[in-house]
Amino acid sequence: MGTTTIPHTETTAPVAPTGVWSWITTTDHKRIGVLYGVTAFIFFLLGGFEALIIRLQLGSPNNTLVSAEVYNQLFTMHGTTMVFLAIMPLSAAFFNFIIPLQIGARDVAFPRLNAFSYWVFLLAGLFINFSFVAGPLFGANGLSVAPNGGWFGYANLTSVQYSPGPNIDFWVLGLQILGIASLAAGFNFITTIINLRAPGMKLMRMPVFTWMSFVTQFLIITAFPVITIGLVFLLFDRVFGTTFYNVAAGGDVLLWQHLFWLFGHPEVYILILPAMGIVSEVLPTFSHKPLFGYAVVVYSGVLIGVVGWGVWAHHMFATGLGPIADSVFSASTMLIAVPTGVKIFNWIATMWGGRLEFKTAMLFAVGFVSMFIIGGLSGVMHASPPADLQQTDTYFVVAHFHYVLFGGAILGLFAGMYYWWPKVFGRRLREGLGKTHFWLLLIGMNLTFFPMHFSGLLGMPRRIYTYGADLGLNTFNLISTIGAVVTAVALLVFVYNIWASRHDRETEANPWNAATLEWSVSSPPPVYNFAVIPTVQSRLPLWVADGVTPATQPSVPPAPIHVPGGSHWPPLTAVGILIMGVGALLHHAFLPSLITALFGLAVTVVSIYRWAFEPFEV
Amino acid sequence: MGRASIRYAPAARWATVVALGAAVAVLTACSGDSYPQSTLHPLSDQTSAIDALYRHVFWWAVLVFVVVQTTLLVTLIRFRNRPGAAEPRQIHGSTLVEITWTLAPAAIIIAIAIPTIRTIFEVSGAAPAGALQVDVIGHQWWWEFRYPELGVVTANELHLPQGRPVALKISSADVIHSFWAPRLSGKRDAMPGRITRLAFTPDSLGTYLGQCAEYCGDSHANMRLRVMVSSPADFQAWVTAQTAAPAPSDSTQTLVLAGEDAFEKIRQPGNHSCIACHTIAGVSGGVIGPNLTHVGSRTTIAAGVLPNDSAAIARWLHDPSAVKPGSLMPTIDLTDQEIAALVAYLQSKK
Numbered sequence: 001m002g003t004t005t006i007p008h009t010e011t012t013a014p015v016a017p018t019g020v021w022s023w024i025t026t027t028d029h030k031r032i033g034v035l036y037g038v039t040a041f042i043f044f045l046l047g048g049f050e051a052l053i054i055r056l057q058l059g060s061p062n063n064t065l066v067s068a069e070v071y072n073q074l075f076t077m078h079g080t081t082m083v084f085l086a087i088m089p090l091s092a093a094f095f096n097f098i099i100p101l102q103i104g105a106r107d108v109a110f111p112r113l114n115a116f117s118y119w120v121f122l123l124a125g126l127f128i129n130f131s132f133v134a135g136p137l138f139g140a141n142g143l144s145v146a147p148n149g150g151w152f153g154y155a156n157l158t159s160v161q162y163s164p165g166p167n168i169d170f171w172v173l174g175l176q177i178l179g180i181a182s183l184a185a186g187f188n189f190i191t192t193i194i195n196l197r198a199p200g201m202k203l204m205r206m207p208v209f210t211w212m213s214f215v216t217q218f219l220i221i222t223a224f225p226v227i228t229i230g231l232v233f234l235l236f237d238r239v240f241g242t243t244f245y246n247v248a249a250g251g252d253v254l255l256w257q258h259l260f261w262l263f264g265h266p267e268v269y270i271l272i273l274p275a276m277g278i279v280s281e282v283l284p285t286f287s288h289k290p291l292f293g294y295a296v297v298v299y300s301g302v303l304i305g306v307v308g309w310g311v312w313a314h315h316m317f318a319t320g321l322g323p324i325a326d327s328v329f330s331a332s333t334m335l336i337a338v339p340t341g342v343k344i345f346n347w348i349a350t351m352w353g354g355r356l357e358f359k360t361a362m363l364f365a366v367g368f369v370s371m372f373i374i375g376g377l378s379g380v381m382h383a384s385p386p387a388d389l390q391q392t393d394t395y396f397v398v399a400h401f402h403y404v405l406f407g408g409a410i411l412g413l414f415a416g417m418y419y420w421w422p423k424v425f426g427r428r429l430r431e432g433l434g435k436t437h438f439w440l441l442l443i444g445m446n447l448t449f450f451p452m453h454f455s456g457l458l459g460m461p462r463r464i465y466t467y468g469a470d471l472g473l474n475t476f477n478l479i480s481t482i483g484a485v486v487t488a489v490a491l492l493v494f495v496y497n498i499w500a501s502r503h504d505r506e507t508e509a510n511p512w513n514a515a516t517l518e519w520s521v522s523s524p525p526p527v528y529n530f531a532v533i534p535t536v537q538s539r540l541p542l543w544v545a546d547g548v549t550p551a552t553q554p555s556v557p558p559a560p561i562h563v564p565g566g567s568h569w570p571p572l573t574a575v576g577i578l579i580m581g582v583g584a585l586l587h588h589a590f591l592p593s594l595i596t597a598l599f600g601l602a603v604t605v606v607s608i609y610r611w612a613f614e615p616f617e618v
Numbered sequence: 619m620g621r622a623s624i625r626y627a628p629a630a631r632w633a634t635v636v637a638l639g640a641a642v643a644v645l646t647a648c649s650g651d652s653y654p655q656s657t658l659h660p661l662s663d664q665t666s667a668i669d670a671l672y673r674h675v676f677w678w679a680v681l682v683f684v685v686v687q688t689t690l691l692v693t694l695i696r697f698r699n700r701p702g703a704a705e706p707r708q709i710h711g712s713t714l715v716e717i718t719w720t721l722a723p724a725a726i727i728i729a730i731a732i733p734t735i736r737t738i739f740e741v742s743g744a745a746p747a748g749a750l751q752v753d754v755i756g757h758q759w760w761w762e763f764r765y766p767e768l769g770v771v772t773a774n775e776l777h778l779p780q781g782r783p784v785a786l787k788i789s790s791a792d793v794i795h796s797f798w799a800p801r802l803s804g805k806r807d808a809m810p811g812r813i814t815r816l817a818f819t820p821d822s823l824g825t826y827l828g829q830c831a832e833y834c835g836d837s838h839a840n841m842r843l844r845v846m847v848s849s850p851a852d853f854q855a856w857v858t859a860q861t862a863a864p865a866p867s868d869s870t871q872t873l874v875l876a877g878e879d880a881f882e883k884i885r886q887p888g889n890h891s892c893i894a895c896h897t898i899a900g901v902s903g904g905v906i907g908p909n910l911t912h913v914g915s916r917t918t919i920a921a922g923v924l925p926n927d928s929a930a931i932a933r934w935l936h937d938p939s940a941v942k943p944g945s946l947m948p949t950i951d952l953t954d955q956e957i958a959a960l961v962a963y964l965q966s967k968k
Contacts, residue, residue, distance in 0.1 A: 068836050068943035150833050156810060157793040157835055162758075247811030253794060254809070287697075293711035318796055318805040318831075320814035323742040327735045334727045341723035342716070344686065349715070351693045354706045358698065366694065373686055377679040380727075384734040386741050387672045389804025390657040390665070393796060393831040459655025459800050461831045464839030471827070472653045 877963025
């Protein structure tokens with residue numbers, strides 16, 4: 001981001017320090033947001049590359065581009081990467097950058113904990129992906145010992161008996177470490193949103209993005225403990241020989257499925273709610289109209305979050321839960337269609353009667369609405385358990401959740417990128433390239449995922465590295481593969497757009513004439529965000545049409561502002577946790593494992609101690 | 619924004635609608651023969667009930683799709699930014715409208731939920747009295763089928779009589795699998811330590827494909843199965859053949875006799891031997907791999923991946939992992955002569 005261009009005096013207006021070290025030790029929520037965004041986008045490209053190889057392998061029947069072993073690693077890492085290392089942290093990039101600005105705060109509640117979350121996320125992501133080249137260290141035949149149990153890691157395939165290699169250990173430990181980052185961030189943002197809102201920023205005046213993020217944080221802090229427990233059981237089974245999932249010793253394989261999906265379904269809403277929030281910001285801005293039914297949109301988001309806890313077993317209809325349980329989980333799942341439908345109607349009503357400016361951000365937001373409808377409708381289809389007995393674990397389900405997660409979450413996140421890019425970097429992405437990106441991506445994703453509805457209904461199971469020519473699915477699979485290539489080209493256009501626009505300059509505070517507080521400060525914002533903490537009197541503080549005077553920020557702060565300095569203890573704590581993870585990974589060699597884990601523990605404890613007693617000032 | 623994008627937007631969406639309609643028409647018109655693993659061409663009471671329910675839900679979804687996407691499209695065109703357009707009226711919402719569009723999806727959900735719950739109970743897996751009992755056991759990576767009342771044990775090819783209800787009792791010997799023969803039955807997971815059930819009545823003669831539908835490790839993709847539905851008389855003939863005591867190997871066929879020797883031979887290192895894992899009635903009692911007593915009567919080997927002919931059996935014996943990655947059957951140091959003898963021996967086991 002560099003430094004601000006606002007004139008100031010040293011005593012009253014702190015400047016962001018520069019240099020690599022300043023980024024490593026930063027506690028500025030804006031820089032951490034950028035770090036999250038860049039890191040997550042690189043993981044997104046990696047996960048996309050994995051998907052591209054998967055599609056190339058499936059482009060024709062009996063293909064031998066990759067082996068079964070490699071294919072199983074690729075689909076496992078594709079799912080794991082996209083859920084935990086791409087979409088969640090891309091949302092976290094927006095939480096970090098946007099939420100404090102939207103609620104009129106100077107930073108998050110716990111800036112060093114925020115830095116800690118980022119470094120834990122980065123190191124855990126590197127840890128899991130290191131498995132692609134770690135084979136020789138574990139005496140494996142090949143280079144890669146990447147996780148191969150699926151992103152859902154069903155017991156008892158993940159047990160030592162059926163997965164003896166380090167593959168599953170990388171997965172279990174990586175997710176366990178990532179969970180620390182998510183939980184710390186979740187508590188941080190809940191505290192931030194509850195405590196740091198500017199005067200007058202009542203809950204029901206909060207921008208919808210902040211609201212949906214708020215709901216998401218509650219889902220994170222309640223869902224992640226559940227998978228943590230599931231993973232602890234699995235880790236203990238693998239390392240200490242406990243028998244939670246060992247049927248022969250009285251364990252139960254379904255226990256894992258309940259724990260995983262009790263986490264996994266709220267996780268779906270963790271992925272989609274922030275994108276819904278972004279769209280709820282973009283549509284009003286480019287429609288020149290306030291969001292239709294603000295309160296209903298907020299309450300629907302809360303309702304989705306609550307009911308999302310009562311639907312997990314719809315992932316398990318094929319396990320034969322019995323007709324009563326099937327009926328109950330079917331009904332609760334279908335119920336979610338109501339608040340979701342209401343949101344969609346409100347978004348369309350927001351545009352109805354407006355003056356629609358089709359900037360790239362708007363195109364992505366409209367694309368989100370249109371594609372999300374398709375994913376929602378196929379979701380209602382397999383909310384019906386008998387239909388699900390045919391559709392589950394087929395490409396029909398793959399089509400469904402890619403319409404939700406790609407057509408939904410990813411298009412929503414791209415809308416957010418084009419929308420807030422000028423705020424974050426002080427320049428816009430180019431519109432022409434942006435529109436090319438949008439249309440190529442829309443065509444590419446539909447070519448990829450729409451035929452999967454058919455290949456699935458016609459009998460293509462998921463997670464198969466090969467299929468016979470006799471199934472009649474060659475054409476649908478080939479179209480999907482062509483679509484994946486188009487999608488990849490679309491993403492390259494986006495990357496080129498970032499490069500092409502790198503010297504453009506945009507100093508306007510509010511280039512889109514939007515209504516919320518983040519647009520009242522300069523682009524990019526000064527390190528202290530607000531020279532004066534604004535007093536909020538409206539849900540749309542910057543729209544004069546709303547009958548409210550916009551907040552005006554003086555270019556020089558009238559009083560000294562205390563901005564916390566950097567700290568290297570949060571990243572060091574994260575390194576300590578990583579070392580403990582490496583120690584656990586080596587569990588087959590007792591002494592090295594113990595020594596490494598204890599060393600990691602020491603680093604962690606010392607770092608936390610120094611962090612706790614560090615004077616935290618400029 | 620450009621007018622260009624406005625022109626393309628409807629085109630792209632209408633293309634989707636047209637493609638959807640055309641694809642539905644094509645799929646409905648096509649026979650199931652082109653898609654042997656199709657869920658849309660049901661051939662049992664259970665899959666027909668599921669299909670009827672799915673079509674009901676599908677048309678509701680199409681209705682919602684068309685109405686909502688059309689409304690979106692009309693909104694985008696009608697309210698696009700035009701030069702000199704006035705600022706729109708700042709409307710914040712309408713309680714009446716909100717209530718309407720909360721109730722509308724709720725009503726559709728009820729229209730879907732009622733037949734759903736009715737069908738849930740219909741396909742719950744409870745079989746009528748007199749159903750043919752079959753135990754289905756998933757293994758990495760093949761299917762074991764046992765007919766407890768008939769004394770038949772076979773693998774990967776499930777024989778059923780037309781018109782008689784069948785009750786499947788499903789479990790697993792190792793990890794979780796899922797039994798799925800889409801034209802005859804929806805999925806049911808095969809889990810270690812648990813019993814699950816399926817019930818259906820096949821209504822058409824023929825051979826239908828299926829495969830494991832729960833990821834179960836390296837060769838999940840190669841865990842296929844066939845369901846052969848035959849007339850009650852043909853089924854009875856098959857049962858009779860499967861339960862007949864196997865004839866001793868013909869002493870005039872030296873190759874078959876050599877094959878039997880190779881089958882029983884213990885090999886070092888590792889004590890590898892066919893008999894350690896496979897049962898051939900009167901010869902061996904291994905239970906780790908498929909029962910081979912009547913392997914010559916099957917149409918495929920290696921869980922439906924290869925045809926049951928000399929070349930394929932030889933290829934399989936030569937290196938099982940090359941056919942089925944991760945195969946639990948080890949590569950045994952067989953000579954070409956031994957392989958030829960084993961092929962003859964196995965093919966003689968009709």
